[in-house]
Amino acid sequence: MNKDEYQKLVKKLEPKEPKLRKALVAFLVGGLVSFIGEVIATILVTTFGMEKTIAYIWLCVLTIFIASLLTALRFFDNWVSKCGCGLIIPTTGFAHSMTSSALDVKNDGLITGLGSSFFKLAGSVLLYGVISGFFFGVLGVIFYG
Amino acid sequence: MSFFNAFLVGGLFCLVGEIILDNTKLTPGHVTSIFTVLGAFLSFIGIYPKLISYGGAGATMMISNFGNLLYQGSYMGFHEEGLLGLIGGVLSKCGVAIVSAVIFAFIFALFFKPKD
Numbered sequence: 312m313n314k315d316e317y318q319k320l321v322k323k324l325e326p327k328e329p330k331l332r333k334a335l336v337a338f339l340v341g342g343l344v345s346f347i348g349e350v351i352a353t354i355l356v357t358t359f360g361m362e363k364t365i366a367y368i369w370l371c372v373l374t375i376f377i378a379s380l381l382t383a384l385r386f387f388d389n390w391v392s393k394c395g396c397g398l399i400i401p402t403t404g405f406a407h408s409m410t411s412s413a414l415d416v417k418n419d420g421l422i423t424g425l426g427s428s429f430f431k432l433a434g435s436v437l438l439y440g441v442i443s444g445f446f447f448g449v450l451g452v453i454f455y456g
Numbered sequence: 457m458s459f460f461n462a463f464l465v466g467g468l469f470c471l472v473g474e475i476i477l478d479n480t481k482l483t484p485g486h487v488t489s490i491f492t493v494l495g496a497f498l499s500f501i502g503i504y505p506k507l508i509s510y511g512g513a514g515a516t517m518m519i520s521n522f523g524n525l526l527y528q529g530s531y532m533g534f535h536e537e538g539l540l541g542l543i544g545g546v547l548s549k550c551g552v553a554i555v556s557a558v559i560f561a562f563i564f565a566l567f568f569k570p571k572d
Contacts, residue, residue: 349462410560413562440492
């Protein structure tokens with residue numbers, strides 16, 4: 312069997328992922344997360360008299376807390392693999408990646424494990440976020456004054 | 457009505473992410489990084505604040521809001537403190553999210569057992 316034939320065989324035998332179904336699940340889960348978030352933000356505004364912008368920041372902290380806790384309790388890995396981007400794109404995905412990498416390297420020690428590999432997964436978001444935030448900030452000052 | 461808008465905006469973000477994830481060889485790490493940069497870009501051209509006023513939590517709960525906050529912090533920092541604000545302000549608005557994620561991840565990692 313030559314290389315081309317082998318590649319064809321691999322392609323044929325690869326399990327076909329139901330892309331449409333996964334996309335729909337991501338849409339519904341992501342929408343549901345946002346819907347619940349909006350409900351919580353509205354409750355914060357009406358009961359505590361917060362401003363909407365402050366309520367969204369509290370909502371962000373709350374989301375991160377819940378996602379970290381659920382990751383530590385080992386529910387979240389399963390959910391992420393089922394819901395895909397429905398849970399990865401919201402802030403839950405950021406908290407999940409941080410907590411799971413922290414848990415993974417915990418046994419290697421506080422400095423050599425936890426300290427050095429804490430941002431293993433979430434680091435790329437921070438790096439490219441800070442870089443793009445800064446450079447677009449410079450561009451913004453140049454263009455808009 | 458704002459609840460429906462949040463559902464729609466948040467769902468669409470995740471839908472786009474899932475389509476990218478399924479049809480390319482990119483990993484979730486790539487997709488979240490792309491969305492963060494995209495958020496900063498959308499904020500730069502003035503679309504993201506409009507998305508937030510339309511979709512509320514649907515836009516503020518997404519990872520792209522990180523990019524938005526990082527850009528807004530940097531841009532507004534320049535107007536408050538000048539050149540130093542442009543640098544230091546990057547993290548001024550997003551700091552809450554990053555620091556809370558670090559704190560919770562650290563505490564839970566200390567108190568919970570890893571897999572196996």
